[in-house]
Amino acid sequence: MWPVRRKHTPADPDAGSPAGTAPPALARRWWQKYDEEVAAARWWRVAGRLPALVGQALRLAWRASRTDTAATVALNLLAGVCTAAALVATAGVLEQLFAAGPTPDRVRAAVPALLLVAGAALLRGALSAAAGWSQARLAPHVERMAELRLLRLAAEIDLAAFDDPEFHDALYRASSRGIEEAKAVVARSVDVLTGLVGLVAAAGVLTVLHPVLLPLLVCAVLPEGWAASEAARMRHALLMAMTEKRRRKWLLSDLLTDRRTAAEVRSFTMRDRLLADFDQVARTERDAQLALARRQTGVRLLGDAAGGLATAGVYTVLGLLLAAGAMPLAVAGTAVLAIRTGRSALSQTVMGMNQCYESGLYFEDYLEFCATAAAHLPPDAPSPAPAGFERITVENAVFRYPGKDTPALDDVSVVLRRGEVVALVGENGSGKTTLAKLLAGLYTPQRGRVRWDGVDLAAVDTHQLRQRIAVVGQDHTHWPMSARRNVVMSAPDDDERLRRAAAVADAQAVVDELPHGWDTLLDRRFADGHELSGGQWQRVAAARGFYRDAPLLVCDEPTAALDARAEHRLFESIRAHAGAADRTVVLITHRLASVRLADRIYVLDHGHVVEQGTHEQLMRQGGHYAGLYTLQANAYRDGRTTDLEATP
């Protein structure tokens, strides 16, 4: 699917990390296409990319809150205008003070300009405070919008993306910093605009005073700007290179602190091993951070030295102009003020651009993730999913997991009719779960088709389709919610339906023992939360499948954690569930006694359907199925059978 092999970027500080933590060469994915381009960006590209970046940030802010965006931009711009007005008024004050004539007259003449300076300063203070307030109000709106968008896309994208490590890297970067930086880009964009207003004012005053002053001022500020953008680029390149390691570290810390792994960490004395693995990655990260700090300091020193020299040059030129009589003292005084204001405005602009660029790099990670994820969503205007079916056919389906050379399913064809119980059997890794996920509409085959009667499922509304399929999964989720929510899920709440589903799945007895019945929270990490046993969870998961009341029920090893009696009852219930309303059941189980009564059995081996038929037909064939069945039957016979184990 993504054939080009990835090479480590030159910025990767851990190309030779300790054994056990070094990532294997990963196949290039669509998530990665953009990374190297960003890591290689230089400061001169910053200016070119900024307008688009600022535009996107402001659009996001606009969608999040029009009032606060408009207020933030307008108030900051007005504050910038006040700074400019104060500068021009100060020039007027100086001009009056250095004019010829008696001192009291000069001071009196300067009073109107002085009042203007004071007024502009006051107004500027008030505007800045109001701008700060609207900016603070805007940030949570932007954060909420950005977070919701990312979560919506992550929850909607094709399930296959979750088998791709690059997807996880991209998601990690987008969610860990991308969202945070979306707010920063908006704030820094406003800084740039404000700085530009001040700069225009100072530049205007300086150009009027002497044409050589403005270019000198620009030269004084640019080195610092260059240094800051280089430092930002280095930091982002490091983040790029460290993404996978940071995820690894996070995973290891999760293993050490998670409740689900806490027991095995102790019983298998895994603590030291996990800590050692964690420390290996942490040390690599620390060394990379130290190297980054060293390189950043070097670049900053260079920028500061060049900036200092250029500033000294500006004042030297000013002194020379004064000495040569080419500039009167009043004008020189104004020039010093204008240079200071201009320098701070230019610094604000350049720093704002840099910070905008730095935040923008992370913001672009976020934008890129959203754009790529959006491009991999199911089709926009799909045809409606069929309400039911007479026949489901899988035709010559080929499915390969991302990054795998061999397909998990190769040229597989199966047929399911309405009201049938169809069993999928085969050894571990033969492709049963993958086929079940294709039938459940969770994966789309890369070749071949899955149809409900004549309708190809690749073109239908997946959301609608999935509402017509119930799945009792092998790896069902223990939702940290109430018992009721664990069964009802997203369907409408209906007590009678809940009672029926629980009765069929034998889950009512489980719930009856809970302190708050259906409203008990099933998570021990919260106060008053309760935990269920593996078998009890499995009954709740089965009730979830029955509650959905769908024409197709896919059961992937639904009884693995059940005791023999409960397992027997659940299979009976599944059969009755299918018979009662002409529902079709796909059943995956290694307990072959339970598949004997299936209407048809498909036997899978290494991703191929190798046999199909009823139990009797397959036993007569004497092939793969007959071999497996006889093996289990003999095991039971040798172990002296009991009533429930009379058949294998």
Ligand SMILES: Nc1ncnc2c1ncn2[C@@H]1O[C@H](COP(=O)(O)OP(=O)(O)OP(=O)(O)O)[C@@H](O)[C@H]1O
């Ligand atoms: N998420 C995944 N990413 C990559 N490969 C996978 C993934 N899930 C399964 N596979 C591979 O696909 C093949 C078929 O796996 P599948 O889970 O469909 O087998 P199965 O018959 O259900 O096995 P079991 O009886 O152990 O549940 C196996 O080789 C497995 O390694």
